[in-house]
Amino acid sequence: MKAFLILEDGTVFAGTHIGADKEIISEIVFNTSMAGYLEVLTDPSYAGQAVCMTYPLIGNYGICRDDCESLKPWPDGLIVRELSRVSSNFRNDISIQQFLEENGVPGIAGIDTRALTKILREKGTMNGMITTDENFDFEQIKPRLQAYTTGKVVEKVTCGERYTIKGVTDLAQNGPLSGAARFNKEAYAKGQREPKPSLVRELNGAGLQIALLDFGAKANIAHSLASRGCDVTVYPALTPASEIIAAAPDGIMLSNGPGDPKECDSIIAEIRKLYETEIPIFAICLGHQLMALATGADTYKLKYGHRGGNHPVKDLSTGRVYISSQNHGYVVDTDKLDPKIAVPAFVNVNDGTNEGLSYTGKNIFTVQFHPEACPGPQDSGYLFDRFIEMIRKGGK
């Protein structure tokens, strides 16, 4: 079936329909990761957006449900050059086509994704429609495209109720260290899933209670903490600060999430209260932006955002550069930063935008990128250890 991608500026791409049979309007963004389409699809930060993968061959290894970063795919639509007709991987459960259909996500394939990327790069992120209606009338669609916003999307993606993930008590539970992966043919034949290799070599978080505020958290944030031994309690986004403070956690983790941080006014107010406490806080992505807004800084929207797995970020405390996993459309404005409150801790080597803050006189540090990876480089996973160390040193 034919499908069309219609952009706000009037550009129309014709391609083939994939996924669920549905028409959508969404914000069109692109991601430059070459692998990890499933992690992208299940990253709640994409709620309210349709993602174009710049790598042209998508779906090659199918869907390995183990690798989902949340319970379902969140983007409104998927835009690819080509969808593989076979799914080749030893852990493959279903094909990407089945996955999209199952979860009601439509998409378009066979379009020139590079041309689309160039348009978004030059004109900035814009809204678009994916439809199979050959008789569409752009003039009619245009106002609908212009009217679209992601809105208060955090509330849609956060968990309904608080829940707890117990920390690992024995390193073996994490699965083998990546270098020590071994294959158990018999177990696999019986349908037992091979535990994924782990990078964690020490349960340095054992005994710590971490409160994780879920603004659309990727599963690997909680997993990164739990695999280091921390017990992680996950709270819905709108949980009052008082409830978290009352639970007296050793540390608070603010998660990633979708949308414009400034839409989260009530959450920002609660975060301000968390800031006032002495509880160590580590925040990622949206969490990082919300903490900045809660402490008087400002954020602005990037022209077309950072989405991919190849961005270099410099740790200003060591001068070291790490390749990071990124997914954000907004960024903290360092020009309006009060150094008495926070100073830049990480910077993007490509465009000099802020990638992290260190809060003056506080046990708080926040990053714009994704140390939990999934998809993307695992280089900055050490930040979870830094968080744990910070708790151990400066905590109760």
Add this chain to the structure above:
Amino acid sequence: MPKNPNVKRVMVIGSGPIVIGQAAEFDYAGTQACRSLKEEGVEVILVNSNPATIMTDRDIADKVYIEPLTVKVLEQIIEKEKPDSILPTLGGQAGLNLGMELEESGFLASHGVKLLGTTAATIRNAEGRQEFKDLMERIGEPCAASMVVENVQDGIDFTNTIGYPVVLRPAYTLGGSGGGIAHNQVELEEILENGLRLSRVGQVLVERCIAGWKEIEYEVMRDSAGNCITVCNMENIDPVGVHTGDSIVVAPSQTLSDKEYQMLRTSALNIISELQITGGCNVQFALHPTSFEYCVIEVNPRVSRSSALASKATGYPIAKVAAKIALGYTLDEIKNAITQKTYASFEPTLDYCVVKIPRLPFDKFLTAKRTLTTQMKATGEVMSICDNFEGALMKAIRSLEQHVDCLQSYDFSALSEEDLRERLHVVDDQRIWVIAEAIRKGISYEDIHEITQIDIWFIDKIAILVEMEQALQEQSLTVELLREAKRIEFPDQVIARLTGKAEADIKKMRYDNGIEAVYKMVDTCAAEFAASTPYYYSVFNAESISSPSEHIDVNEAAGGDGSRKKVLVLGSGPIRIGQGIEFDYCSVHATWAFSKEGYETIIINNNPETVSTDFDIADKLYFEPLTPEDVESIVNIEHPDGAVVQFGGQTAIKLTESLMKMGVPILGTKAEDVDAAEDRELFDRILEETKIPRAAGGTVYTAEEAKEVANRLGYPVLVRPSYVLGGQGMQIAISDAEIEEFMAIINRIAQDHPILVDKYLMGKEIEVDAVCDGTDVLIPGIMEHIERTGVHSGDSISVYPAPTIGKLIKDKIAEYTRRLAKALHVKGLINIQFIAQGEDVYVIEVNPRSSRTVPYISKVTGIPIVDLATQVILGRTIRELGYEPGLQPEAQYYAIKMPVFSFEKIRGAEISLGPEMKSTGECLGIAKDFHEALYKAFLGAGVNLPKHKQIIMTVKDADKGEAIEIGRRFERLGYTIYATRSTAAALNEAGVKARKVNKISQESPTVMDLILGHKIDLVIDTPTQGRDKSRDGFLIRRNAIETGVYCITAMDTARALVTSLENASNQLSLVDIAGL
């Protein structure tokens, strides 16, 4: 960290002659690195014995030594030039080993020379087998578990800890005999017992078997501050078991999920961090296809063939960045030269798919085994880029120039299903064609995968291509079908063949429906940032969009403002025997010369190893196959003012006619004149007009006609196809039977042109390269071959200036050259081969184009031949350029070009020299004294004698006389001579002491025992006239080569060697080419 101010004079070690496994990629890396160093104001002292390289040009380095790459020579150069540092990681394994030897002997320390980049300790850790294994164990990175056992029980116990299957390798047996793979204890006991018995030391290595696992490579960079990145990863379509250089490789990996991808990426970074690499590094992994288990196969702490491929696949200039890191810069200080916005500390991301296919030399070695193993056999490779895998594969296939353009090109349709299943087990260069046939025969993906272990994803892609073949054959050709066929890069000629239509009709249908190639940019960042580097590949877009300009990355502004004239420089494709790096040298120099003359330059080429495909050589680079259709698509958008074909070898010459049809003027010698040189009748007419003699001969198509001509001329005769390079298919025939055999071989591929049969003339072979402006001819020099006619010019030792011919002959040659160049209306380069017999000079062959001797003659005469040729092409005259026409005064130096072979890499290849070229590379010996030059040339080719002072001679009867003279001279040098019966008799009779050894079939000790005993320096074995079919001679030569014994098959070569040994000297005079 900024640049280290103490680094001012750096010595760079090149990789020497091109051999299998060490090819043009090191010229590319070395050239890029030298330019990068010079950019930083560092003085570069370059040492490389290979004269065909760009890195040995005087504009690339400040001091250039084309000297043998031995420790002694390097020590001498260090003493003379006093560099403060040395960079050993750019010259392949050869350069690295030399650097390490200099370091370990303490020479560097005592001369205050620092090793730049990765330290010696790091190199030892990465290269030493045990050190590496220990280090990997320490950081928890797995290597394939292995243990040396001396009894069966230990073997069983160890295997129980690592699991079956295991590979068993007995120590010290020839060619790995007695080894094997054991899948269970019964097999283990059987093989182990046998192996322990066969092993001279009673030891067998038991190793976890990783054959069939996925082979994945990561190219990584690390700086002195510890920042690391991966440039890209690559997946071998052929699983572990085939050398990565012989595998079809795709970038990025296609079948790894993010979990596997990141697991191996993190591992690669851990490894280089632990090793403390500073610069580029390659890490190879074996990944279990159905688990997360992996093994580290190997780490190369230097730039490599894979890093060249990764550079071209991503646009990330690894060698350039490695050089900057060596100077002290960190990755975040080095600008990404492609985007000019981002920094080197970012990872390239691809929005396309890259396929590399090796170029294997089995068309040159008919007797060789085509099987692919862990020993690399490819001489070169092609790379292609497309936005889908099928298209990239199709493009790569037709880039090979091996008479293949689709998956039907090798025909296995006659095989039954059963035979096909059997054939699938064979791992050779035709495997993907066999898989295609298996799919046609309905063999399931699972079965194909089970046998080949090739991932289902790749098998499905081959199936998609097969399905398209079938659709084109069976369905009517709709626009949609055509569009889809073009999307996956079916060439028009293949579509025409399958649909039964004319190629012109397919093209018309495409143009009528707007199905045309559009060009995308390789920008390192998947369009995330605007880039201006003009490095392009083509795709056929599936559907139109409302703003079509967005499809296209090429724009006029990228190359200039349109005021400059545009010239198309056609490259020479993959490196193969007969068409090597020399033609890349010529293409690059022509490009630079055009650029200097104000032209906008456009290069089309598909070889990822070369300098010409570096992104900053031409104004625009199109990484595309060199077929008429692919070139026409580029012509359609670029509308060049002209194309130059005379620098790109036969690959470019072959495109002449097509280019003319496209309306592109050929710059330089006209196509009809090129034809006149190749077409027998036209050429005979020219020779008649110019009164130049040649060997009598005729043109034929069939064996019958050939025999007729041969008998008329009298044997021996030379048989060869026309329009070929490197004498492919050329043979000397001495009988009707041989004519029949050779004609059958030649005619296996349909010949568009007649086959030539000439009287074989024996004499001195002379070669000339010249530049002609249409009126005047400039001859930089005359080269003389040491071997008599009958040995291909590319395999002969070539001496400039010609040492043994007199003024009369030289004048005659200069005169003939002038007449031929004028008669052929040559504008640009011409290469002519002559035979001098007494006072007569005959012409053998005329090539109105660049040749493999151009780089070396340019360097030793100091005459920039390609540059002059380019200016002449543009209308300047030789006199205007400041040169007096005619034969130039001879240089003060003797320069001797020595061929270098890679026979040991190709099992079963016949090594004896003949009219068909077999060498893969060359080195140069240069000195004021002829003998010293000769000695240097042999030394540069790796002939480092004496070792044991023992040689074996076994020569045919006709050579016995010369054998006596040569034997006597070896005897005088203190060599012990062993000889087979009749040779020994002849030698002893003449008073040369020779010990008789038995033939292989006779009782021990035989000649073979001597060779295998590793006590022999040299074998001189001249095969009986014509093609030697005697098992003995072939076996002697093969075994000599495989045990590392130098083997000579022509008496002239033997004489040259003994002459050089008589004049051997420890202290060589060094020549700085840049100062000539």
